[in-house]
Amino acid sequence: MKFYAPYPVYAKRAKGGHLWDLDGNDYVDYMLCFGPMILGHGHPKVLEAIRKQMDRDGTVIFGPPHELEVRMAERLKRIFPFADLVRFTNSGLEATLHAIRIAQGVKRRFKIAKFEGAYHGSYDEVLVSLTPAVADAGPADAPKALSGSLSTTPAELANTVVLPLNDLDACNQILRAHRDEIAALVIEPVQRGFLVADPEFLKGLRETTRDLGILLVFDEIMSGFRMEKLGAYQNLVGVEPDLMTLGKIIGGGFPCGAFLGTAETMDAVNPVTRPPSERVFHGGTFNGHPTVLAAGLATLDVLEEPGTYPYLNRISDQLRDGLNNLFEDLRLPGQAIGPGSTFNIVFAKGPMRNYRDAAKADKKLRQLFDYGMLARGIHFHPDKPWYTCTAHTAEDVERTLTAAEDVLRKMA
Numbered sequence: 218m219k220f221y222a223p224y225p226v227y228a229k230r231a232k233g234g235h236l237w238d239l240d241g242n243d244y245v246d247y248m249l250c251f252g253p254m255i256l257g258h259g260h261p262k263v264l265e266a267i268r269k270q271m272d273r274d275g276t277v278i279f280g281p282p283h284e285l286e287v288r289m290a291e292r293l294k295r296i297f298p299f300a301d302l303v304r305f306t307n308s309g310l311e312a313t314l315h316a317i318r319i320a321q322g323v324k325r326r327f328k329i330a331k332f333e334g335a336y337h338g339s340y341d342e343v344l345v346s347l348t349p350a351v352a353d354a355g356p357a358d359a360p361k362a363l364s365g366s367l368s369t370t371p372a373e374l375a376n377t378v379v380l381p382l383n384d385l386d387a388c389n390q391i392l393r394a395h396r397d398e399i400a401a402l403v404i405e406p407v408q409r410g411f412l413v414a415d416p417e418f419l420k421g422l423r424e425t426t427r428d429l430g431i432l433l434v435f436d437e438i439m440s441g442f443r444m445e446k447l448g449a450y451q452n453l454v455g456v457e458p459d460l461m462t463l464g465k466i467i468g469g470g471f472p473c474g475a476f477l478g479t480a481e482t483m484d485a486v487n488p489v490t491r492p493p494s495e496r497v498f499h500g501g502t503f504n505g506h507p508t509v510l511a512a513g514l515a516t517l518d519v520l521e522e523p524g525t526y527p528y529l530n531r532i533s534d535q536l537r538d539g540l541n542n543l544f545e546d547l548r549l550p551g552q553a554i555g556p557g558s559t560f561n562i563v564f565a566k567g568p569m570r571n572y573r574d575a576a577k578a579d580k581k582l583r584q585l586f587d588y589g590m591l592a593r594g595i596h597f598h599p600d601k602p603w604y605t606c607t608a609h610t611a612e613d614v615e616r617t618l619t620a621a622e623d624v625l626r627k628m629a
């Protein structure tokens with residue numbers, strides 16, 4: 218994931234919204250470690266919380282449960298009121314994996330439904346149809362499940378039902394055809410940071426899954442805390458899942474994940490109410506790591522300050538609007554799209570509603586843009602979304618737009 222040809226930028230140091238490579242080049246950083254660094258690199262309050270936790274507790278990790286787990290769980294429950302219980306993991310991958318396992322255990326069904334082009338972590342079941350070649354992927358309203366890794370087993374492929382984003386009729390038909398087999402429908406409500414599920418579509422999925430007894434899982438690992446205000450996409454549209462996953466930002470830059478659920482679903486892992494034979498096993502040496510949670514809580518503290526989101530929105534809009542103005546002025550078919558503090562740059566005209574729309578984008582133009590920007594001191598992962606942070610300044614945006622104008626003029 219970190220590689221791109223001929224070789225990626227190797228980082229040496231980072232501070233605020235900037236990153237320096239081994240040769241000492243200064244970049245404005247829009248990778249931000251694929252999202253977690255929403256306050257920028259080395260935020261003083263986050264660094265202080267990390268140091269304090271270690272000084273206060275005398276160790277980096279205890280083993281037994283501790284206060285920070287409870288504080289983080291209570292904080293997340295306040296922000297996501299559908300959730301009664303919270304469990305921690307060490308990555309987003311683990312969070313979706315365990316949410317899916319819980320659904321399979323609760324329902325005693327073993328298929329999962331996921332969307333074409335959606336990413337839920339690096340394991341075989343959810344890598345199915347991550348970046349399928351459209352020519353091989355069947356009709357848009359009945360996508361074929363295609364392996365996303367040579368390691369995928371035939372059983373995993375057969376157990377994954379692939380859905381088209383924002384086509385409720387097609388989803389309903391596919392879900393009904395597998396009605397007694399699917400345990401969970403897992404969705405990124407803002408797929409890859411830019412393909413937004415329509416509120417009506419999400420409401421429709423909520424109704425259908427409830428009807429068919431399928432558990433609805435919102436994977437908000439990427440969209441969590443990156444919308445226009447505190448919370449995730451579900452808070453904006455008022456649709457509640459049965460389970461949700463978080464990661465990235467809640468660890469303040471350390472490895473982290475969490476899954477949250479209703480009491481009814483999360484009871485599956487409850488060692489008090491259930492004997493082992495009736496339980497879904499969940500455990501992990503480093504789950505709920507105190508240093509990680511201290512950094513995450515400090516990050517949420519800053520995000521909850523009244524000025525934080527208005528500033529982040531302003532910077533993100535300036536950047537997005539500036540890029541879109543350049544595309545328009547230079548008559549290039551580009552668009553910077555996505556809500557909140559994440560967006561993608563797609564060289565294609567027209568609405569972007571699902572994987573197939575995005576797959577029509579001109580990859581060659583995107584590559585020219587990406588490498589031109591990298592060469593001019595703007596850092597992000599080629600062909601991936603951009604993330605903004607509260608440490609980005611108006612000068613950073615100006616420097617970025619000046620570089621973009623230079624690159625795009627040569628492309629026009």
Ligand SMILES: Cc1ncc(COP(=O)(O)O)c(C=O)c1O
Nearest residue numbers: 308309310336337338438439464
């Ligand atoms: C929506 C989504 N789910 C899951 C993951 C996996 O998280 P991690 O990389 O922490 O395993 C990611 C990571 O980018 C993600 O964006």
